[in-house]
Each structure stands twice: as structure tokens, then as C-alpha cells.
Amino acid sequence: MHAEAHPAGVHPEPTSFLRRYIFSTDHKVIAKQFLWAGLVFLAVGGSLAMMIRWQWAFPGRPVPLFGMFLSRSGGVITPATYQSIFTMHGLIMIFFAITPVMIGCFGNFTIPLMIGAQDMAFPKLNMLSFWTFVISLILITASFFVQLGTAAAGWTTYAPLSTQIGTPGAGQTLVVAAIFVTGAATIMGAINYVTTVIRLRSPGMTYMRMPLTVWGLWLTAILNVLFVPVLGAAALLLFLDRVFGTQFFIAGAAGVKGGGDPILFQHLFWIFGHPEVYILILPAWGFISDIIPFFARKPAYWYRGSVFAMVAVTVLSAVVYGHHMFLTGMNPLLGKGFMTLTLIISIPAEILFLNWLHTLWKGSNRFPSPMLFALGTVFVFGLGGLTGLYLGTIATDLYLHDTMWVVGHFHLTMAAAAFLGSFAAIYFWFPKMFGRRMNEGLAKLHFWTSAVFITLVFCGQLVAGYAGQQRRLYDPYQYTFLSHLLPLNRWTSYFAFALGISQFVFVYNFLSSLVAGEKAEQNPWQVGTLEWTLCPSPPPHYNYATPPVVIRGPHEFANPDVIKALGRDWIGQTEPMPKVAAAAIKPAAGGAKD
Amino acid sequence: MGEVLPYRPPRAREETTAFLGMVVFLGSWAMMFAALFFAYGFVRTRSVAWPPPDLPGLPWETPAINTLVLAASSAAIQYGLRVIRQGASPKLGRALLLTVLLGAVFLALQVSVWTRLYVEGLRPETGGAYGSVFWGLTCFHALHVLVGLIGVGLLTRRAFAGAFSAAKYLPVRLWALYWHFVGAVWALMFVLVFLL
Numbered sequence A: 001m002h003a004e005a006h007p008a009g010v011h012p013e014p015t016s017f018l019r020r021y022i023f024s025t026d027h028k029v030i031a032k033q034f035l036w037a038g039l040v041f042l043a044v045g046g047s048l049a050m051m052i053r054w055q056w057a058f059p060g061r062p063v064p065l066f067g068m069f070l071s072r073s074g075g076v077i078t079p080a081t082y083q084s085i086f087t088m089h090g091l092i093m094i095f096f097a098i099t100p101v102m103i104g105c106f107g108n109f110t111i112p113l114m115i116g117a118q119d120m121a122f123p124k125l126n127m128l129s130f131w132t133f134v135i136s137l138i139l140i141t142a143s144f145f146v147q148l149g150t151a152a153a154g155w156t157t158y159a160p161l162s163t164q165i166g167t168p169g170a171g172q173t174l175v176v177a178a179i180f181v182t183g184a185a186t187i188m189g190a191i192n193y194v195t196t197v198i199r200l201r202s203p204g205m206t207y208m209r210m211p212l213t214v215w216g217l218w219l220t221a222i223l224n225v226l227f228v229p230v231l232g233a234a235a236l237l238l239f240l241d242r243v244f245g246t247q248f249f250i251a252g253a254a255g256v257k258g259g260g261d262p263i264l265f266q267h268l269f270w271i272f273g274h275p276e277v278y279i280l281i282l283p284a285w286g287f288i289s290d291i292i293p294f295f296a297r298k299p300a301y302w303y304r305g306s307v308f309a310m311v312a313v314t315v316l317s318a319v320v321y322g323h324h325m326f327l328t329g330m331n332p333l334l335g336k337g338f339m340t341l342t343l344i345i346s347i348p349a350e351i352l353f354l355n356w357l358h359t360l361w362k363g364s365n366r367f368p369s370p371m372l373f374a375l376g377t378v379f380v381f382g383l384g385g386l387t388g389l390y391l392g393t394i395a396t397d398l399y400l401h402d403t404m405w406v407v408g409h410f411h412l413t414m415a416a417a418a419f420l421g422s423f424a425a426i427y428f429w430f431p432k433m434f435g436r437r438m439n440e441g442l443a444k445l446h447f448w449t450s451a452v453f454i455t456l457v458f459c460g461q462l463v464a465g466y467a468g469q470q471r472r473l474y475d476p477y478q479y480t481f482l483s484h485l486l487p488l489n490r491w492t493s494y495f496a497f498a499l500g501i502s503q504f505v506f507v508y509n510f511l512s513s514l515v516a517g518e519k520a521e522q523n524p525w526q527v528g529t530l531e532w533t534l535c536p537s538p539p540p541h542y543n544y545a546t547p548p549v550v551i552r553g554p555h556e557f558a559n560p561d562v563i564k565a566l567g568r569d570w571i572g573q574t575e576p577m578p579k580v581a582a583a584a585i586k587p588a589a590g591g592a593k594d
Numbered sequence B: 001m002g003e004v005l006p007y008r009p010p011r012a013r014e015e016t017t018a019f020l021g022m023v024v025f026l027g028s029w030a031m032m033f034a035a036l037f038f039a040y041g042f043v044r045t046r047s048v049a050w051p052p053p054d055l056p057g058l059p060w061e062t063p064a065i066n067t068l069v070l071a072a073s074s075a076a077i078q079y080g081l082r083v084i085r086q087g088a089s090p091k092l093g094r095a096l097l098l099t100v101l102l103g104a105v106f107l108a109l110q111v112s113v114w115t116r117l118y119v120e121g122l123r124p125e126t127g128g129a130y131g132s133v134f135w136g137l138t139c140f141h142a143l144h145v146l147v148g149l150i151g152v153g154l155l156t157r158r159a160f161a162g163a164f165s166a167a168k169y170l171p172v173r174l175w176a177l178y179w180h181f182v183g184a185v186w187a188l189m190f191v192l193v194f195l196l
Helices: A017-021 A028-059 A064-071 A080-116 A123-145 A170-199 A212-243 A263-294 A303-317 A332-344 A344-359 A370-394 A394-400 A404-434 A438-466 A486-516 A530-534 A559-568 A579-584 B011-045 B061-085 B090-121 B126-162 B170-195
Strands: none
Touching: A028 A064, A028 A123, A028 A404, A028 A486, A080 A123, A080 A170, A080 A212, A080 A263, A080 A530, A123 A332, A123 A344, A170 A212, A170 B011, A170 B090, A212 A263, A212 B011, A212 B126, A263 A303, A263 A344, A263 A370, A263 A404, A263 B011, A263 B090, A303 A344, A332 A344, A332 A370, A332 A394, A344 A370, A370 A394, A370 A404, A370 A438, A404 A438, A404 A486, A438 A486, B011 B061, B011 B126, B011 B170, B061 B090, B061 B126, B061 B170, B090 B170, B126 B170
16 A cells, blocks of 8 residues: 555545435544533433422422423322332433533544554444444433333343342333443444554654543543443343343242242342442543642642552452442451452542642632533532441442432432533633634523532432431432431522522523534644644644654643743743753753753 | 645554554453353352252363363464464365354354253243353353354455465454454353352
């Protein structure tokens, strides 16, 4: 093969609508497709959350607005429907909202741009990943319209509730299939991310010069590659149990010849499930680890420490899954081992936390919307992390297990932190993605309402849990010892409704900025990473005309030499240090070229 | 601003990238099989009798032959890889054809094992955990053999059409890796499920 302008296998920018916007192999277009899909399903999952909160505030009363979907019961949530609602809320939020927005969208958008690549390593596989994801969306949507309704075994899909015995409808089968298919889509994407970071970094972009966003997403991809297949195996066996009558998870009276073991499902699920909670937070850690130094106008404090901490969390996340199963008759010695490993995770998490705080310390902090969302993420993640200590410790977990405390804890980390972290990324990269600015005033309004209400909602759940309210109760007030919690739950619900309503600020801001936002300049945030310094907004097809040659890390701020020579407080990752200043003040400052 | 054109790294570098992608994929798939073996170990260690007294035991003879068949077919595709590095395209075609044929023999023998056990009364829905493991694991693995057969079969056609040369044989490399993986999983399954 010869080196031509368009060598075989690489095609020029497509011009037809279908190739350009629908079946595109361009990572930026695929990122936007994931963003749209994720935001739509975020709205669906959010609506389901509103219905749960309605049930807990006004049990048995017809649901306003969403009641029209419940025509058979006159708008009232029945116990069976309630099961489906909380199940699908969890599944949709995790697999069809957070995953596509954080990993599908920002993984696709930022990785090639931030490491100086023209596209992913396997663009066609990338396209296939999105369209496989669409198949799973179709399956999950279809599950709502079959007899007996959609899945109702909880987002964890525990057997035997999730087998034919507990949920005989076709809806649960469709959902199990959807989990398998979306897992396949995730693995395809993750193979791409892992390979792209290893192979397509531009010259000089060493691992220790990568933006922390890329580190977070790369480690996420590694976890996805290793542990989503385990979920795939669990879904596969469950599917076989449901469709072909095998007995992997069926025991007791329904088991033939002794049957299998429902606890097996919990093992498989949590071998995947615990890495999964870090899969959902590592990208957010990456985003905010970059955004905080960007707006503190200071180099990230102990960059290597943050990298080390993220790697350590990634490794540890693989060996702590047993803490979800302290109450399943686990050997106490094994339980203690899992407890110790679990609590060890707080050390790297603290390193990250302290690095963020140290970066802010004496920074020239600015507070545009991405920074606010990043700080909000730090706050809710801190709360979530602290409340997790009580669950990782066996002595306290015995009492808090399966209460609303658990719900509050994992919503603060996985929901609130992932939610605010995603919005930090959306507000930060929106100008680069769409070439327009979002309205800053509305963005700040969105931040303050979201951050305040989301904290109140999940703290309300923590309090209810501490008072003994079990999670997933259809009507908690049927129990006399919980009936006094109605006012607390009602207030929590009001905050949840306020949180839901305040998202319309975002919807309006997002849509109106798309069509009529102020045009974005190339580098509105004045930062030094490749996508802002070398690409126009939005970047062209293939991003870079020549491979960028990187000479320094991503957070070069407030360098006195640069301020003296260039009159600004930042310098790009590829920009040579101005010669005069470099020679006059300190040689080789910040990895200068000469 | 001028049009941004794709720059491409040298071919060898691109091939290494593709190979790495395949390795990552197979690593991922290995985790899925690892999870399936974990499931097997979990239910087996908790079972009272394996196999249950009124169910037929698993044969080891045919699966042992099958292990050899897959090993031979892995050797065949590896031989094909070696000859295409020296540019012998027709030899590659014959090696790939042998790979496919041996793969088909494997599936045929698997079908014979399945029918025999089915007739003897080992069925997925009445075999308990024992039957579930046998049917679930062997069928899922056979599906991978089938995918390999289709893939290598298409490769064979291209090889006979002269599509590969000493400088250009990446798909053969990737499929060979996949085929070795499927064989290795089978070898493990033979030891863990049929022999133990």
C-alpha cells in the first residue's frame, strides 16, 4: 500500500447525511449520539424517581401527570407497578443514563481529542458500539409494553426473584437480554478506549502528561473490559434459566435434583457490581481533577498522587465485592477480609480528596458553572464516602443493611456525584462540542438548585434509613414504628420534586444554546490541553492536521515565566516556553523545549 | 482553514494496534468464561452428589478426542500463519481449510455427545445444576466455535482468492488468536467439566 492522501481504509469526511450524522464513525458524532440517548433516558429514569417519591409522600393517591401511564389503576401506583418503577429507575439510570453520558459521550469525545489522536483506534467498532447500545434501548423500551409489565426484581436482579418463579413476565426476560446487549456495547467501547490510550497518544503525550480526565476514563475502560463480562455471564445464565429452563439460580422447592444456588447470582453480580460503582465515579473524578486546577489557575496538586490514587482505587475495587454480601451467611473471616480491603479504599480516595483541596488552597479560584459543579461533586462525594464507612464496617452494616441509609449512601456517590460530575463535564465541554456557549446565569441557577436539592434528598434518605426505614417498601407507614417518618419522607419528596423541576432550567439552557447560543471561541476557558489550544470549536473531522507534539503536562498555570513572556497565566501543552524568559529566569522550567 | 486529512502511522504500527485490540477483547471474553467456570465451581462444591445418582455421567473419551481435534486445528491455523509470512498464499488457503474442517469435526462430535446424553436423560430443564452446567457451558462454547468457523471460513475463501501476502495478513493473525483462545477455553472445559 502507498502513502496517498487517502490511503485505503481511511475515508475522507463523509458528506451524505446518513454517513455523517447517523452511521458515523467520527468519535465526536458518536459522542453526541450517546449524549442525546443518555439525556433522554436520564429524563425517563428521573421521572420514575419522581413517581417513587410520590408514592412515599402520598401513598395510594393518584399520581399527577404520570398517572396517565397508570390508567388501569386510575393513576394509583399499585404494589406490582411500584416494583417495576424502582427496578427500572435503577437500571435505566445506571446502564442507560450515567453510562452513556459519562463513558459513551465524554469517553468518546475527550479521549482522542485530549491525547492528540484523529479518532479512536477502531472507528467502526465505535459505531457498532453505539448501535448495539441502541438495540438494548429498544429491548428496554419494549419491556414496558409486554404483558405483566417490565422487570420487577430490583436493579440488582437478584435470583430467585428474577427467575421465572419471581417474575414470570416477558418483560424481565427482555430486560435481562438488554443488560447483556448493553454490556456487549460497553465492552466494545472499552476495548476502543483502552487501545486508543495505549497506542494513539501523540508524540510527547506520555502517561504522566495525560489530562486526569483521560486517566479516569482509561481506568474506567479497563474495569469495564474486565468486569462487564462477569455481568454478561450472570445475565447469560439468568437468561438460560428463564428461557431454557436451566437451574443455575433456582433452589429449594422449585429446584430439580437439588437445583442451583441463588447466592451464586449475588456473587457474579457483585464481582461486577462493585467495580461498576467505581466505573461510574472514576470518570467524574477525572473530570473534576482537571476542572479544579483549570479554574483554580494552579497546577493540579500532586498530579502523580492523583494518578496513583485512581490506579489504587481501580485495583482495590476488584477485591472488595464481598461487602455487599455480609448478610448472606458469609464466613466471618472472609467478611473481615472484605471489610479491611473496603476500608483501605478510603486511603486513595482521601489522597484524591486532599489533592483537590490542596489545588484550591491559595488558588486564584474562579467560579464559572463547570467549577461550581466540580466543587458540588467533591462535596456530595465526600458525604457519600463518609456514610459508606458505616456500611463497609460489619458491626454497623448489620443494622444499616437494606435500609434507606444504603440508598442515601449510594445515591450520594453514584447518583449525586456522577450527576453533578456529568454536568460539570457538559458545561465545560459544551463550547467545544457544539461551538456555542451556554447561558452562564441559567447554568449557575441550575447548579445551585441541583446541588442543594440533591443533597437534601439523599440526606433525607440517610436519616430515614438511620431511623430504621427499610428500602423498597411500597408503603412504609403500614409499619407502626415507621409511621412517624411520613413528614420526613414527604419533605424529602418535596425536595426531590424541586430537584426534578429545576432540571428544566438545564433542558431550556441546553436546547436554546444549541440553536442560539453565543458562538464559542477556540479556548473560552483559557486552559492548555490540546482540544482547547489546537482545535477550533467545534473541532474539524479528524481533529488535528498533524500529530501535536506535546512537551508538558495539562495544568501549566501561573508559571511566572509564562506570565512575564506571554502576559497570560497559562501555556498550552504543545507551546514552547518563550526563549528569552526561559533563559533569563530558570532554565528548563516546566519541561521547556530548549 | 484547509481540509484536515487523516495522517496514518506506519502499517506495522497499525497492525500492532489491531492486535492489541484483539488481545484486550479476548482478555475481556476470558473474564466471561472465568465467571462461567466460577459459577460451575460454586454450584458443584455446594451439591450433594455430582452427577446426581440417576443421571448419566459425562463421557471423557469423545471430549478427549475433541481436545486433540481442536489442538490440531489450532496447529493448522498457526502453520498457515507461518507459511503466509513467507508469502505462500495457496498453502495458507489449504491450512485454513484444514482448520475449518477440523472445527466442523469438533462440532459434529459435540452434537454426538449432546444427542447421546439427551437420549440418556440429561436435559437442561430436568438435570438440575449438573445438567445446567453441562448444557450451558458446552453450548455457549460451541457458539464461539461456530463464530470461528464462519470467520475462518470467509478467510479461507479470501486466501484462495489470493487476498493475503507476506506483507498483508493481519486478519489471519487476528483470527488465529481467536481460534487459539476458543481451543484453550475448550481444553480448560474438558479438564474441569468432563474429567474432574
